[in-house]
Amino acid sequence: MKPAASPPTDPARRAGSGGALADNEKWLGRVMMAPAILYIAALVGLPLLLALYYSVSNVTVGSAGWPSYVGLSNFRHAFGNPTFIRAVWNTIFFAVVSMAIVMVLGTILALSLLKDFRGKWFVRLLILLPWVAPISLGTIGWLWMFDSVYSVINWTAQYFGIFGKRTWPVWLGQPTLAMASVITVQVWRLLPLATVILLGGLSSIPKDIQEAALVDGASVLRRYVQITEPLMRPIALVALLFGLIFSFTDMIVIYVLTRGGPFDTTQVLATLAFFTGIDGGDLGGGAAIALFLLPVLAACVILILRFARKTEVT
């Protein structure tokens, strides 16, 4: 006679049956994580690997079969192109200046929104709108505001006498104004995210610390420098990191407003990669341009995250 089977007690063994999966922390965790990991691997990891391979291959938009390995020749070609060098500097300038402005304005807005005032919800809604609206649509709105014929900015400024009758700035047609315009739109676009992140950080600072400092007679500036800013730093670095990555890698604002013009003065790596790879047909060259900043960005991310961890208050 066969002995009666004893009920499984080991969670790992019980995981074999579907019903028991829910009670097995180890396996359930893996199963729940699997879709996210698969998603990242399929939609981020594989394209990145493909782009890495493309950048060292002779692939074009019309390539048939598996492209040949060409070493670093796409990168060498890029370095020989003055537009590429210009695009590298433009990318850095565009991202750094945009984020500097975003962080200053974001902090001011977050501090303002921390206070209670009438109509606060409406102000929050207005601030969030640029983030909610599709970027391309919002940028097309700006395109009209900067239009050389119909610029609302120019018409309004003339109406109120800010501009003289003969003053009509061509916002997207003069190098300095064009760069200022694309930075303005990038700031408009990134400000809501930074503000929300910073507001979250500010809200998490225990009120008793601020109150104790207030009781001790600390001024507003001193409270900000010695309490708010140090406690905010880890979260501020996250906002900065997100913003920098968005600015380094995004092409929509510049593609819609200037297409890199006038004469490449707002050309950034993302737009140049698109023009070279998709419109120009040289996918390998486009991939090399697009990936040029990858090591720099990866280093930035590691540095900022390390710094954020060091400054984290526990």
Place this chain on the structure above:
Amino acid sequence: MAKRGFTRRDFLKGTGAGLAATGLGVPLLLPRKSYAAKKTLKILQWNHFVPAYDVWFNNTYVKEWGAKNNTEVIVDNIGLAGINARAAAEVGGQKGHDLFLFLAPPSAYETQVVDMKEVYQEVEKKHGKALPLAVHSTYNPKTKKYFAFSDSFVPDPINYRKDLWDGIGMYPDTWDDVRVGGRKIKEKYGIPVGIGMSAELDTAMAMRELMYSFGASVQDAQGNLILDSKQTLEAVKFAKALYQEAMTPEVLSWDPSSNNRAMLAGKVSLVLNAISVTRQAETDKMPIGKDIWLAKAAKGPVRRMGTEHVMNCYVVWKFAQNVDGAKKFLVDYINAFRGAFLASEFYNFPCFPKTVPDLQKLISNDPRATPPNKYAVLSDVLDWATNVGYPGYASAAIDETFNTWVINTMFAKAATNTSTPEAAIKEATAKCRQIWAKWKEKGLI
């Protein structure tokens, strides 16, 4: 027994049941569609600048053709700016439409498309030879392959304000007239010339027209790079003078529709564009329409030479599901091209002129135009229109040079004194050399 709450087990069970109902259950409940013998032909093309063309093509012509050929024809229209990205995606996925319309020669896709020689031969049997312009835009002499089929092109005449030009007693016949007359109008009326100098299609065409008229070219008839020449230098110096005397920085910021808007707003005295400007004025019944007239491409020191403004190039992917249907569609479409010419309101000119035998008569008396013979100036367009890449063929190198705006940037840098004309040409030539070397290595030029 105490009532327990919603547990993780309940959640998993519920989710699983939901997935089964929505994802897996549906195929069990609903029977699969049965596939009929009817064929399918999928076409992708742009949202035509003249909406009436899409109405005729999508709702009339395609439906009639589908009924006659027992084929369900699906037409997808997308914006002009999305065409290249869409093509790259279809090739990347090896899946997509059977017929794909490019608006410029798609030379880089040569290895992914079927040879259209057969289609040209079939059409030529009935309608005679295709225009050299069409052949130069769709044939690769190096590989001896027709990588596309061109049904039509769009002329690129001068659009000018007759009232303003009459006001100074001039007519924009030559490039020198454009510069001198443009300057006079700017001085007298404060209205500049509006020829783009930015990273966009209309500028790319205008600058090439200027070069060709001055005897300059990016390549020679054999496809060799000859950008750095005396003629190019003359053309660039002229563009600099034209910009500084008769234009304003606004042309540096333009997109392809900016010159339309500027002309219709009365802000410029002359633009180079398709007939979209005048057509829009007529459609919207704008009073300024009667003052906007057309002229042939301007004559330069060497010749009078313009370019096509848009070159229709249909390709059939090698991975298309209905290659034969796509080829037959094109042959039949050319047979019916007169309808397309009318539906496009004279925007699409035939690459097989015999398909519209009464073209001269039609454009000489258009009831919508003021005066009715406004479009008659296009009657000899074939004498002064050519392809991008003239005097050679439109190659992958020409395509990349065009789409990365190398020539536009060269002119803009010299015009704004950012570079000397010589330095701007040297820089553009260096970029072109790289492009040429790359495509030569790939065996396409």
